Amino acid sequence: MINLTKSEEDYLKALFQLLTEGGKSKIGNNQLAEYLNVSPASTNNMVKKLKAKDYIVSERYGKLELTDQGIEIAVRLIRKHRLWETFLYNYLNFSWDEVHEVAEQLEHIKSRKLVDELDRFMEYPKVDPHGEMIPDADGAYNITPKVTLSSLKEGDICKLAAVNDASVSFLRYVSQIGLALSSTIEIVEIRDFDKSICIRFDDTVETVTKKFADNVFVKIIS
Amino acid sequence: MINLTKSEEDYLKALFQLLTEGGKSKIGNNQLAEYLNVSPASTNNMVKKLKAKDYIVSERYGKLELTDQGIEIAVRLIRKHRLWETFLYNYLNFSWDEVHEVAEQLEHIKSRKLVDELDRFMEYPKVDPHGEMIPDADGAYNITPKVTLSSLKEGDICKLAAVNDASVSFLRYVSQIGLALSSTIEIVEIRDFDKSICIRFDDTVETVTKKFADNVFVKIIS
DNA sequence: TTAATTTGTTAGTCTAGGCTAACTTATTTA
């Protein structure tokens, strides 16, 4: 648990995200590989190593799971990532779509004091610029099961709670059409033939694709 | 010039520091190796690569020099390092001796915007917590030739201008005896048999070793 | 000016973390 490489950390974080946010029952080697954009062979290698170090458990040909140790590492990374995003956004004039890439680098800086002091400096923010919860220094991680915009039905009304931060073009699109955190959204119509969704918010009516709606997380109001 | 690895950056920065701050006329393979705590063979390898990429020039068995490109990389790293040290010290409650290690990691984060915005956020500081000049965004680097405390003679009076930040125990010692930036120091006596130096500052009289005095940089007053 | 010492170079090895190609085991589906 002392010193993991950047790659080892990346694998653990990715597995954690897939397990908690993906909604899938089984995460295997290939899903992890695809998520990280590496080959299944590379993943196999790394998983083997992380199993030997007791961060991952799995049976041969079976599904992957994290040990408590593994979860701890992943949550720390997510805490760091989101704190840095918040810092970049609130203090350094970074925009929504710029923060992720730099935070991906900053989350690997090894210094417990750095992240805790950054937290204090910003007065313990609860959510990052994309609406995601920031785990606290004890690793308490509030897993709110994600409800995607795409899972609602016609007539539902919801609030935009968070967005997936991993794609720059997606984030640009979100701000371009005028959606912002806490926007109230009404599902006007779901078109059956291509699953595209017509939504209304702030006197705007837009039609978005299923893929878009998959990356928008909401809180249902009615 | 696009994307260097962390190691490549480390070598370039180290060479730059040796060339500008070391006061030596010739920097060779072995000095660079020793400075970086790697073997001469590793250094040879890396130097070969950096020559191929046009960051370093040297003849076989000859002294090492940086190209303009190489200098630019090194100065940017120094700028980043010192800005981060300043941030850690002024905003995140880091102490003198804690900043260096974390800044060594932070200086490798790749984002031009990050460092320039950090600079703006802190209102363009001119010096870091150890008294060293911070190069500006254009890479203008004010090379003030360093005068070490050990180079003075009895009776000289000087001001503490900067200290070498690379050793934690050294920095602890500096603050422990009460020396601070801008302290006025008088050379009371230089003991010949071991080159130890007796200094007076702020009504304190202390004897320090030659090695200590080598790491203290001063501005001569009289 | 030759010998000793220092400095630089080369060759070969190691680890981390990628890759492709080939193969094996599970799972689907006809």
Next chain:
DNA sequence: TAAATAAGTTAGCCTAGACTAACAAATTAA
């Protein structure tokens, strides 16, 4: 339930950047 497909594994190779051991060139000293 057998064949097709998907998922997981293994073997072997590559690059970066370390290392040691052996050797060559320069420099210093006798």
